[in-house]
Amino acid sequence: MKIKYLFAALVASLVIVPVSCDKEPDTGSEEVRVEGISVNPSQLTIKVGETDTLSYEIIPADAENKNATWSSQNERIAIVDEDGIVTGVAPGTVEIMAHSEEGNFLDMAEVTVLEAEVRVNSVSIDVETVRLFPGETYPLEYVVEPVNATNTDVSWSSGDESVATVSTEGVITAVAIGETEVTVTTVDGGFTASCTVLVLDIKGPTFTLEMVPIEAGTFMMGAPETEPGYLGETQHEVTLTRDYYMSIYEITTTQYAEFLNSNNIGQEGTGEVTYIDNGEEVTAVKLFVSDCTLPDVSLGGAWDHALYWNAEKDMWEPVPGCEEFPMGHVSWYGAVAFADWYGAELPTEAQWEYAYRAGTQTVYPWGDDPEQVNDYAWIYAADGQMPVLHPVGGKLPNAWGLYDMAGELMEYCYDWYSELGSEPVTDPVGPLTGEFRVLRGSCITHNYFYCRSAYRNEYDPEKTGAGGLYGFRVIMYE
Incomplete structure (x- = not known):
């Protein structure tokens, strides 16, 4: 009988102290908040019409809200899309900014936009034929097109340096009687133009006045x-x-x-x-x-x-x-x-x-x-x-x-x-x-x-x- 009462008492105590199984246990942790944002790289150089990409990092790295928006301080110089892709519009310097969605933290990169590279499409020499006598010189003039080409450097060459040489500045020097070609070549694109050089054996007239x-x-x-x-x-x-x-x-x-x-x-x-x-x-x-x-x-x-x-x-x-x-x-x-x-x-x-x-x-x-x-x-x-x-x-x-x-x-x-x-x-x-x-x-x-x-x-x-x-x-x- 004693054992029976003891069992009844235990049952009664279980009923009196209910236990809930629906509530999660309290771990004591909180949501990680955004504390800042960093744009990478901090400086960028592109040319008009070119693109490059900026990225950002939310601080701390384990912050839950990693969203941010991009904007340009001056869209007449450069624009930026939602993915951080920057496009050069006109020469100049502009700040491209990233704003965190949480906390509105801000960081920026300095973007420099340079003139677009203008490619050479032709070169010409001012004369077709130069007539000289041994020892004489003649400065050639050349024109690279378009006139605003980025790289207008050229090199000069003579087809026969025993007849005439040409300097790096395009000055012909007649050496000996004969005929040769002098050529100018653009560094950008390798375009060429040539003129004929005739080195003559006489300087005086071929006729006699009566x-x-x-x-x-x-x-x-x-x-x-x-x-x-x-x-x-x-x-x-x-x-x-x-x-x-x-x-x-x-x-x-x-x-x-x-x-x-x-x-x-x-x-x-x-x-x-x-x-x-x-x-x-x-x-x-x-x-x-x-x-x-x-x-x-x-x-x-x-x-x-x-x-x-x-x-x-x-x-x-x-x-x-x-x-x-x-x-x-x-x-x-x-x-x-x-x-x-x-x-x-x-x-x-x-x-x-x-x-x-x-x-x-x-x-x-x-x-x-x-x-x-x-x-x-x-x-x-x-x-x-x-x-x-x-x-x-x-x-x-x-x-x-x-x-x-x-x-x-x-x-x-x-x-x-x-x-x-x-x-x-x-x-x-x-x-x-x-x-x-x-x-x-x-x-x-x-x-x-x-x-x-x-x-x-x-x-x-x-x-x-x-x-x-x-x-x-x-x-x-x-």
Whole structure:
């Protein structure tokens, strides 16, 4: 019985102290909160149009909320998407920020956006052909396209360095007679351009000018005031003490083209010339010649009777049909440069008039009768012809064998222009300096009035002349 009561008591106690099985046990742990955020890398450099990726880390690493959002401080420089991919928009520096969702913690990376790389697509050289003589140099110029290419570096090479070498700056040096190619190559893309280098065996002309000897002497230069057409050409005595030779004809287009091409005078028509001014020797780059086919030079095509630039051949050539015409569209400096190349000079004004008169003191070299002008000069009134040029030597020469000193083209003389004095002079060369150079003779737009032996004019030495009506001949001494 005692055992039975004890069992009953135990059962009663179990009923009195109930136990719940639904509640989890208390472990004492809490949720891990976000304490910060770190962006990696802290600095980034990209180019316009390029992309790169930023990442972030939530601190601490075991924080439960690892969400964050990206933003750009200036989307005109760079943008960023939800995955941290940054795209460069324009050159500049911008902060790209990451914001934690929990706690709104912030960190950022400095992003620098550089100009996009612009690739080279071509290269060109400024000339197709360079003509040099051994020992001469020529600096080539090149253009890399597009002009804003990132890497415009080039290298230079010569196909035959025994003929010509080329420096890292593109300066050609002629070594020996022959022909080779000089090539420029771009570092970016390996694009190339080449020019032909011709090293010539002569520098002087291949032609010989026909000359007539002129003996020294004394004459009356200018005209008496009673002469018909007198324009203030004060008459005075001039003595020339040196014999000289004068070219029988005016210099022709073919002869002048050889001079230009032999001296590498390019399309711009400029070159280096040495001359005397104010008693001193001056060397300068001047305009020599104009392309007579250009509308503003030929006056709309009416005066295209000299030289033009042949771009395909990279050289000067006479206009077809004008190969033996006197050379017009040339400046005084261009005439001086030709004379120096040939080993000659321009005549002084006194030498020119002395040769034109050919021992006469009449109004014209042939006498006083203007009606004979048609026999000696191509001018506007001759045979009722329109003012056009003709091959040199088509009319009669004067008594000393000189052709076309009247008509065709007016001719440059050495002197600066000034009014003539009345006192006797010996070997005059004009004033030391001035504004204009002397022109003598007449041209195809003139009538007989301008064919007088004393007629003189002036012109700007820097210009080649509207219509190209100014030419020249040269003199030489023994």
